[in-house]
Amino acid sequence: MVPILDLKVQYQALRAEVDAAIHGVLERAEFILGPEVKEFERRCGSLCACERGVGVASGTDAIRLALAALEIGPGDEVITSPFTFIGTASPISRSGATPVFVDIDPRTFNLDAALLPQALSPRTRAIIAVHLYGQPADMMPILDFARQHKLFVIEDAAQALGAVYRDQPVGSLGDMGCLSFFPTKNLGCYGDGGMIVTRNAALAEKVDVLRRQGSRQKYLADRVGYNSRLDTLQAAILNVKIKYLAAWNERRRQIAHRYGELLSGTAVVLPTEAPGCRHVFHQFTLRTPRRDALAAHLHAKGIGTMIYYPVPLHRQKVYEPLGYGPDSLPNSEKVAAEVLSLPMYPELTDVQISHVALTIKEFFS
Numbered sequence: 001m002v003p004i005l006d007l008k009v010q011y012q013a014l015r016a017e018v019d020a021a022i023h024g025v026l027e028r029a030e031f032i033l034g035p036e037v038k039e040f041e042r043r044c045g046s047l048c049a050c051e052r053g054v055g056v057a058s059g060t061d062a063i064r065l066a067l068a069a070l071e072i073g074p075g076d077e078v079i080t081s082p083f084t085f086i087g088t089a090s091p092i093s094r095s096g097a098t099p100v101f102v103d104i105d106p107r108t109f110n111l112d113a114a115l116l117p118q119a120l121s122p123r124t125r126a127i128i129a130v131h132l133y134g135q136p137a138d139m140m141p142i143l144d145f146a147r148q149h150k151l152f153v154i155e156d157a158a159q160a161l162g163a164v165y166r167d168q169p170v171g172s173l174g175d176m177g178c179l180s181f182f183p184t185k186n187l188g189c190y191g192d193g194g195m196i197v198t199r200n201a202a203l204a205e206k207v208d209v210l211r212r213q214g215s216r217q218k219y220l221a222d223r224v225g226y227n228s229r230l231d232t233l234q235a236a237i238l239n240v241k242i243k244y245l246a247a248w249n250e251r252r253r254q255i256a257h258r259y260g261e262l263l264s265g266t267a268v269v270l271p272t273e274a275p276g277c278r279h280v281f282h283q284f285t286l287r288t289p290r291r292d293a294l295a296a297h298l299h300a301k302g303i304g305t306m307i308y309y310p311v312p313l314h315r316q317k318v319y320e321p322l323g324y325g326p327d328s329l330p331n332s333e334k335v336a337a338e339v340l341s342l343p344m345y346p347e348l349t350d351v352q353i354s355h356v357a358l359t360i361k362e363f364f365s
């Protein structure tokens, strides 16, 4: 049996450290914005080469608060990828702005910057670039376009903490980077958690106030805010786990390399690392027109797989009113019908990797 993910083996390896960190918080009883949150913000910010990290309640809230800090709202448009998790786009809608979807490059699964001009309108205020599966989006042309048209750039780095684009950590390339610590992410806590990282102190300050009910001082609200803070308990757990992130990401890259070697010559499209990028393989996602049959074959042999994501956002019910037709974003649709993610987590053994690869080869032979 090879599950797609195994969070229990990781906890077993870290049990003593994690349990001690949790108990420390329980003893001190500073549950909201305790010292562990500050420490984690410092560590995670510096990992992203950002002066500031502001811990919030989830990755979705990180995007929500980033948009709020940039004063984006009704009447505005925000360009993003349709081939992502709903949590990228729902904060745009929640802000009152309209998401404008731009098709992806099927080789990287990320926004195709060459298509940005078609999506631009006088209402465009920002671009949310998603680093899907742990692969950085092609930020240079995105940042150039944004500069030219005075747009903000938010990075959805929920799947890509530790990834690097041309020597710069993701999260530090745009105006604000949004992270998620959902349990399954490369750095996951034991519940919900998120963070905004930024090099812009004024924006960090704004997010800090927004997450605390819009109040700089307790019980004195300056603006309508949110209740969205990273829990001290989660921060304590993350302070333990962040020490291992570099090694975990390195192991993910090794696993991807191994899958690549074992599956080369098989009738599947393998994921690639874009030039100048360090991919951190949140997912190892291949493509085949025989996706559903392959998934069924693997499941019958006890191997877990997942489809991230079966329906691109512009084709989901929630965004029907935006009126995107069936062939409006063809690469996203094609890819959604063909992608399959294989087991990927740092504790995966070489024997398990070989078993998965052999079972795939067996299917195609």
Ligand SMILES: *Cc1c(COP(=O)(O)O)cnc(C)c1O
Residues within 6 Å of the ligand: 058, 059, 060, 061, 084, 085, 087, 088, 130, 132, 156, 158, 159, 179, 180, 181, 182, 192, 193, 194
């Ligand atoms: C996980 C994820 C989010 C949302 O993060 P949550 O912490 O679950 O709210 C947003 N975008 C992407 C690409 C994600 O993978």
